Amino acid sequence: MNNPNVEVDTINRPLSSRERNQKLKILVVDDEQDNLDLLYRTFRRDFNVLKADSGSNALQLLEAEGEVAVIISDQRMPEMKGTEFLSRTVPQFPDTVRIILTGFTDIEDLVEAINAGQVFKYITKPWDSGELKEVVQRAAATYDLLKQRTEELRRANSQMHLLTVLVEVTQVASSLEATLIPIAKAFSETFTADSCIVQLIEGNTLTETQGAYSDKGVVDNWLSQDPLAKNAIATGQIQSSLNIPKDPNLNSLTHYQAAGVEAHLIIPIIYRQQMLGVLSLQWQEPCYLRADELKLIHLSVELIAIALSSSYRGLEV
Incomplete structure (x- = not known):
């Protein structure tokens, strides 16, 4: 570029990608208020934490707030199990990374959810705070990678569309x-x-x-x-x-x-x-x-x- 006041060594679509100093959003879901507050306190420094006390309320919150990077959900909740709730978030938010908390041996539900790609990791209750933080950090990194690859694919498709249009117009x-x-x-x-x-x-x-x-x-x-x-x-x-x-x-x-x-x-x-x-x-x-x-x-x-x-x-x- 010839404008001396402009740097052009980077090109990122305006500012569609999140700035590195902006906190990722995560959602924590648990019907027990003490657990919900503990999860909030654990992650509030590193993430923008949303809270819901049931699967149905969490679905309403996601409808209002949009995509989050990570969902941490309890498995045993009244009305809707954690695995059922998480499965209902997959179609609209495929890139969100999902973690389940369970104090029971719901092996069949967990295995089915994991095999279907709906759960990234399950953590047994009571959980170790350090372990949970490490898992959530890995989940956030996985989300970032998924979004990067999605953006690269979108960009490649857009570029192909542009070249196709130009060739057609030329002809x-x-x-x-x-x-x-x-x-x-x-x-x-x-x-x-x-x-x-x-x-x-x-x-x-x-x-x-x-x-x-x-x-x-x-x-x-x-x-x-x-x-x-x-x-x-x-x-x-x-x-x-x-x-x-x-x-x-x-x-x-x-x-x-x-x-x-x-x-x-x-x-x-x-x-x-x-x-x-x-x-x-x-x-x-x-x-x-x-x-x-x-x-x-x-x-x-x-x-x-x-x-x-x-x-x-x-x-x-």
Whole structure:
């Protein structure tokens, strides 16, 4: 990147992944209040601990709070056994790691739950506090790994979708305008951008021909007054500011403030040394970009250039 105020050695989707200083949420479920309070005190320093005194109340709490990293549930509870409760959380929260506490030898229930992948570990009561802490830390690490792999798979699928869209547009687009909106949509979805604009250029000047996409609806196009866009057009190089509130050159600009944009990446689209347009990715939170995503951006913009040049040739014919 040519903006000296921007670091681009990392790229992580804005800030969809949890910050390391943010506590993971865990849920503890036990019908005995003393046990519930003890579990809360044991883990409150390291985790954001939610409490429920029954399986049904725990299900309601999960509905309200969303996914948690770890569930620790007593087995013997009135109305609903721990294994039954845990099994009902699997479809909606497959990545959550589940631990069962039992003071009885419910071997059949436990073996079935473990074999079905519903229970990570069972701990006998009364439990050893140190052992339970160690098990929960391993469970949290397992959850982190599962989320990382899920994110990697999601990213790979998104990237494949982007390349597929670009290849299809290159092959079948009948006009310049027909290429732009699907390109903007595919880029926005792949890089989790809040909005994306693809705008054509003639004689180093932005034209009225553009395609824009946002999952929130209408996109306000202010690229003609944006210094990053002007620098990208003038230099033919990618320009970015991935934390605009901390960028002294940009944080006072009204168009960023009005749009709520806090990160902006703009990429010239060049084919055989001719600049055809620019692609603008905008986020409403600061973001970081990984090296593999930068490579994908470069490759994808090359495909856009081919698509646009094909449309130009079609118009000339």
